[in-house]
Amino acid sequence: MPPSDSREHWSGSGRLRGGRLGIGFFLKLIRWVGPTVAYGFALPPALYFSFRSPDVPATMEFHRHLFGPLPWWKRRWYVFKHFFAFGRAIIDRTAILAGQTRRFSFDFEGEHHLRSAAAQGKGVLLLTAHIGNWEVAGQLLSRIGLPVSVTGFDREIPAIRAMLNRMQAEQKFQLIPLTGTPTDAIPLVAALRRGEVVAMLGDRAYGSPTAAVPFLGGIASLPVGAYVLAGIANAPAVQVFSLREPRGHYQFYGFPALNPHRPPHHERDEYLKQCAAQFAANLETVVKRDPFQWYNFYPFWDTPPAAPVLARRPARTSSFPPPATRAAN
């Protein structure tokens, strides 16, 4: 279940932003002494929210399902660590979108999947998730040389617009608001038909149609509307996820394009479920690399995993993509 309307979500509202003056201060700080010092400013809010945020129970549940039962101090430590990672992501995003990329590095594994999809000239549906820092993908998308539209649900639009505004990044992206109703299809299909890149977050549905698929050992409902649109517009869909690595390095992972397909009506649901399952499987490989960069602070599974998915902390050096996928490449 997505965050409810009634309470303001600290992560969505970006309470760490601190207005224009604060942003300017952060940008100077990052330019002069590097982002590490700026991260220090994320410590107090992360500590405060790791006790006071209404999202703490759901976050602890997430950790329990991943790592198994934890001692009380570790539960607290993991929540803090998770929230701090989120604060750090906001600081990075602020700096990068403001054009301050000198202290960061980027690498795009599987970029050829996006490039070959773009080369088809049919537009590209780019699917990503609330993990790492999808907003900084603009850095890499500009290399593809196609206009990019970013989609967001109505309730997220003011925050996204404000963010783009502050970063003077509006010229980098078009913004397409979504309502979660069928009428959303029109501007999205139109942008794809113009041959543009349309970026969507494939891990939150906000009332749009979903399919229940295996995810991290449990069952989760993921949106499927995107695959219908890709079929209508005859555009390939490419999944790209990002993770922050040590020393300000952003690693992007692109997966093989899903070619548009319009199955007969009676096979449609099964087909859409397969699409969502493939998305979930790819996303899972990325989440497992660093679960603390997974920024869905609410009960995500319909059916949580029966047993802890990651008995130990994942090794950061694990191979990517996993052997099976690599063979396919």
Place this chain on the structure above:
Amino acid sequence: MAISTTELKQRIIEALNLQDLTAEQIDDEAPLFGTGLGLDSIDALELVVMLEKHYGIVIKDIEEGRPAFRSVRTLADFIEARRPAV
């Protein structure tokens, strides 16, 4: 010219890939969603795109389209009323 419900049914079958159905099998008055044809929100999405593509009708708010999507007959009337003058 009034829009033929047979033509509209063909377009619906095409848009939704209802391969095992013919226009004759769809009743003009039968509900499109829920009972009747049993369409769902994904079909609604496809119908919205079909209306735009074939009839140049853009439904801005789904509430506006809801009464139109009741049956083939109401949809034909809606298209008739909203179709840009040729």
